[in-house]
Amino acid sequence: MPKFLYTSLVLLFIFTSAKAQEIQNEIDPPYNIKTVSFVQNGSPVVPIFELGDTFSFQFDDLFGNEANYYFEITHCDYNWKPTDIPKTDYIMGFDNQRITDYSNSFNTLQIYSHYRLSFPNQFTTQLRISGNYILKILNEDKEVIFSRKFILYENHSTVAAQVKRSRNVLNIDYKQNLDFSILSNDIVFQTPLQNVKVLLLQNGNFNTAIKNVPPQYTIGNQLIYKYDKETQFWGGNEFLYFENKDIRTAATNVAKVGANGDIYNSYLFTNQARANQIYTTNQDVNGYFVVKNINASNNEIEADYAWVYFSLSAPTFRSSTKDIYIGGMFNNYSLSPEYKMDYNSEKGLFEKAVMIKQGFTSFQYFIADKKGVIDFENAIDGNFYQTENEYTILVYYKESTDRYQRVIGKGNANSINIIN
Known part of the structure; x- marks a missing residue:
């Protein structure tokens, strides 16, 4: 093989591999796309679903011209980097298909076309595995218009959680602390300090998530998290x-x-x-x-x-x-x-x-x-430990023989019952 051709192939492989491993951030929709939401049982929800659940993804196009949109699904790891497992291993069916379920607004001053993408649908009959996913919406030229994250989980562990006031007197009136434990139902954790990861969400906001917090200690097959500051959120104020x-x-x-x-x-x-x-x-x-x-x-x-x-x-x-x-x-x-x-x-x-x-x-x-970093400490509406907030805890696990990180449990807590 000529040297220049070999060099070109190597560079192409490196570029492709690097691109495939890029962190998948959500892309904001353009001005004409509105009311983007995951819907379950008729109401918009935080996009965290049990594996096998039915749900839909919906949005409006204010141009109202019945434009053609396509969808693409990518499975990601804990850090939202695309996994290298074949798509056929996590999708039964196909993606990269046109969204065919849409209808135009009726009796409204603002015209729009409303699009619905149900899961499962005629193309994607099943999402096979748990984990982090990115749903991308593309136009006719297969350009990504916008994207959204969603998570599928399995029920293999029990998560018990309690919201407490901060133990630090400097912010005891402003922060809320999550104490929680993870108990496996049917999995024997292997090296949990390395293999078990958690994602903590306040009010379903991925932008303020806390991650990369290892278990503080273990009792048998139970993992305990009782940190002073690593699992704290600013209390904020009521919406x-x-x-x-x-x-x-x-x-x-x-x-x-x-x-x-x-x-x-x-x-x-x-x-x-x-x-x-x-x-x-x-x-x-x-x-x-x-x-x-x-x-x-x-x-x-x-x-x-x-x-x-x-x-x-x-x-x-x-x-x-x-x-x-x-x-x-x-x-x-x-x-x-x-x-x-x-x-x-x-x-x-x-x-x-x-x-x-x-x-x-x-x-x-x-x-x-200007870089999009939110200033929570100096919030416009302040921070109060009494604020009612909803918390979600997701548990990720990957054994040495696994090809991807499974989401094996989900827990919830609410600060309405906050304790000292």
């Missing part, structure tokens, strides 16, 4: 929310409704920064949202879109290097420019208009720097 199920009426937390443009406008009451206020109990749904039109029979295609006008009074926030964003499950806690607030010097308020599908929407304000 804010608004309701516009009847898009023509000023409902909960909506000050007024207008219709100056082509679609309705929902102007929310101005929110006050709560960092320097005392904690106030406020029922919330931890970032979730619900699409709902009270005058419709099919919310997927009959719920309309509105320009939602957010305004925030945060006079103590002054930064040239950090910005304020609006986030929740409705936008996957995105820090894209579409959700960055602008400062109105005349009013002394931060403002932003966001197009959101009508229903019930919960949200928070986040501070982030």
